[in-house]
Amino acid sequence: MxxxxxxxxxxxxxxxxxxxxxxxxxxxxxxxxxxxxxxxxxxxxxxxxxxxxxxxxxxxxxxxxxxxxxxxxxxxxxxxxxxxxxxxxxxxxxxxxxxxxxxxxxxxxxxxxxxxxxxxxxxxxxxxxxxxxxxxxxxxxxxxxxxxxxxxxxxxxxxxxxxxxxxxxxxxxxxxxxxxxxxxxxxxxxxxxxxxxxxxxxxxxxxxxxxxxxxxxxxxxxxxxxxxxxxxxxxxxxxxxxxxxxxxxxxxxxxxxxxxxxxxxxxxxxxxxxxxxxxxxxxxxxxxxxxxxxxxxxxxxxxxxxKAEAEKAKGDLSAFEGMNVIGKGWNTIAEFKTPGGAALPSEGSGEVPAEAQQFLDSLGDKVTGKFGSGTVFKTRLVNALMTDDGRVYVGAVTKDALVKAADNAG
CATH class of the missing domain: 2.50.20.10 (Lipoprotein localisation LolA/LolB/LppX)
Incomplete structure (x- = not known):
């Protein structure tokens, strides 16, 4: 061996x-x-x-x-x-x-x-x-x-x-x-x-x-x-x-x-x-x-x-503000803002299908910090924090790491 x-x-x-x-x-x-x-x-x-x-x-x-x-x-x-x-x-x-x-x-x-x-x-x-x-x-x-x-x-x-x-x-x-x-x-x-x-x-x-x-x-x-x-x-x-x-x-x-x-x-x-x-x-x-x-x-x-779908997606993505990279190596976190600071659609808003809303709710944990409040969506590898004022933090990091990044960025 x-x-x-x-x-x-x-x-x-x-x-x-x-x-x-x-x-x-x-x-x-x-x-x-x-x-x-x-x-x-x-x-x-x-x-x-x-x-x-x-x-x-x-x-x-x-x-x-x-x-x-x-x-x-x-x-x-x-x-x-x-x-x-x-x-x-x-x-x-x-x-x-x-x-x-x-x-x-x-x-x-x-x-x-x-x-x-x-x-x-x-x-x-x-x-x-x-x-x-x-x-x-x-x-x-x-x-x-x-x-x-x-x-x-x-x-x-x-x-x-x-x-x-x-x-x-x-x-x-x-x-x-x-x-x-x-x-x-x-x-x-x-x-x-x-x-x-x-x-x-x-x-x-x-x-x-x-x-x-x-x-x-x-x-x-x-x-x-x-x-x-x-x-x-x-x-x-x-x-x-x-x-x-x-x-x-x-x-x-x-x-x-x-x-x-x-x-x-x-x-x-x-x-x-x-x-x-x-x-x-x-x-x-x-x-x-x-x-x-x-x-x-x-x-x-x-x-x-x-190509038509790609052009549409490109137009949609262009509404997001420039991405900022926080940290390095395995702890790298991407930060960007949603168009107009839009937050996640709330329950009963009718903005997404009921099945999709249920799916999103099953993924999310409500969190608070110096940044305010938001929702962390979880998988076993990649997590994402979406704040109520329309900021998004994504990375292969823990929930606590995302909250800390949002606090420090605020």
């Missing part, structure tokens, strides 16, 4: 991870239309789920060496099964989805196979994914359900998404760089945080002077020997307790990613391989032909609706 070796985080870790992060294409964007839920969903890159079996006896390695091993990993071919479990402590949305669906989102411009809507399912519950990759231009991610499957396939300049349940297809064509220059939406598996490697890269970017990074023993994941890299905030007040990454001892590929909240209990996010193979996947894994009778929506057709 490897001893507990630590690595300083006063800027030495970031350069080691830069190479692994650079060039990653941000291919898919999605929004969960509730402020706190949306921020929490963005942290899906942080989760725990797979049991390890046995502690292999591996050569000694320092945390810095292990971080460099991850960054230097050039493995581009793999296939396997990933299990992702997410428990952010958000009450069930139930029948709320319809309350937050933008006008027109149910028309043909928003196909059910569109990744922007389907991938939000990973924000809660447990899911089994089948993944495959063969270099930067060929990836496939399939979300498996009991009686259906959703697949997202990227092959060169072609992107296909297929939902077998609704027999609908989404198709995008053109190189990612060309579409990005044109300002068009581009959906592809690369960049989607569906593997431990993508999640680990996000976590390692946060390894600065406020973080402890140590090698704490070994594990075996999906039949592979691995080192356990443990990342912990050194500041008090963070909702993140620790992040554990199981790193393949042979090739440096992260095999499992676990985020434990500071409040304890079940892990908030858990993602790891249950099986993995580093041989080149069969070429057929990246080929797709729409099934007979399937409804096919072209990206340009869907983007017409998407």
């Amino acid at each position: 490897a001893p507990n070796d630590s690595a300083g985080t006063n800027g030495t870790a970031a350069p080691g991870t830069k190479g692994a992060v650079a060039g990653r294409r941000k291919a898919v964007r999605y929004i969960v239309p509730v402020a706190v839920a949306g921020v929490a969903a963005a942290t899906i890159g942080l989760v725990p789920a797979l049991a390890s079996s046995g502690d292999p006896d591996l050569p000694k390695i320092t945390a810095q060496e292990l971080i460099e091993k991850i960054a230097a990993s050039d493995t581009q071919q793999l296939s396997g099964t990933v299990k992702i479990s997410t428990d952010l402590g958000i009450p069930s949305m139930g029948g709320l989805a319809g309350s937050f669906v933008p006008d027109g989102a149910g028309d043909k411009g928003s196909a059910s196979a569109d990744p922007q809507t389907k991938l939000t399912e990973l924000a809660s519950g447990t899911h089994t994914l089948r993944v495959a990759a063969d270099g930067p231009d060929k990836q496939r991610v399939s979300i498996l359900d009991r009686a259906s499957e959703y697949s997202l396939i990227h092959n060169g300049d072609q992107v296909w998404a297929y939902d077998s349940k609704s027999n609908t297809v989404y198709h995008a064509e053109g190189r990612a760089e060309d579409r990005a220059e044109a300002g068009e939406h581009r959906a592809a598996p690369d960049g989607v945080p569906t593997t431990p490697k993508a999640l680990a890269e996000q976590a390692l970017k946060a390894a600065d002077g406020t973080t402890s990074v140590r090698v704490e023993g070994t594990a075996q994941v999906a039949g592979r020997d691995a080192y356990r890299l443990v990342i912990k905030p050194e500041q008090s007040g963070s909702t993140i307790g620790s992040i554990t990454v199981a790193v393949d001892a042979e090739n440096g590929v992260p095999l499992k990613f676990t985020l434990q909240p500071s409040s304890g209990g079940k892990a908030a996010i858990d993602a790891g391989f249950t099986s993995v193979d580093f041989d080149r996947p069969d070429a057929s894994s990246f080929s797709f032909t729409p099934p007979k009778g399937a409804e096919v929506t072209e990206a340009d057709e869907a983007e017409g609706h998407g």
Whole structure:
């Protein structure tokens, strides 16, 4: 078993991870239309789920060496099964989805196979994914359900998404760089945080002077020997307790990613391989032909609706006053003001559907301080304080930390 070796985080870790992060294409964007839920969903890159079996006896390695091993990993071919479990402590949305669906989102411009809507399912519950990759231009991610499957396939300049349940297809064509220059939406598996490697890269970017990074023993994941890299905030007040990454001892590929909240209990996010193979996947894994009778929506057709919604959202957001960043590291808090200092709609105001109001009330705690009064909306990772005079404070910090930030900002 490897001893507990630590690595300083006063800027030495970031350069080691830069190479692994650079060039990653941000291919898919999605929004969960509730402020706190949306921020929490963005942290899906942080989760725990797979049991390890046995502690292999591996050569000694320092945390810095292990971080460099991850960054230097050039493995581009793999296939396997990933299990992702997410428990952010958000009450069930139930029948709320319809309350937050933008006008027109149910028309043909928003196909059910569109990744922007389907991938939000990973924000809660447990899911089994089948993944495959063969270099930067060929990836496939399939979300498996009991009686259906959703697949997202990227092959060169072609992107296909297929939902077998609704027999609908989404198709995008053109190189990612060309579409990005044109300002068009581009959906592809690369960049989607569906593997431990993508999640680990996000976590390692946060390894600065406020973080402890140590090698704490070994594990075996999906039949592979691995080192356990443990990342912990050194500041008090963070909702993140620790992040554990199981790193393949042979090739440096992260095999499992676990985020434990500071409040304890079940892990908030858990993602790891249950099986993995580093041989080149069969070429057929990246080929797709729409099934007979399937409804096919072209990206340009869907983007017409998407751009209209994006412009509307951009206009809505422009009404918010400039964001101010409070604190640093894991205790960073974003502060901004709502349009006109508007407070949260009160019960019986009729400004939001009854179901939505019930959902918001179930999340909120009334708080008071030097700043006045307000409501803290909670998840297990991301919390938000909305004051009665229209100020909002959001961060992966505790309720007390938000109240303190509001008091000091007043």
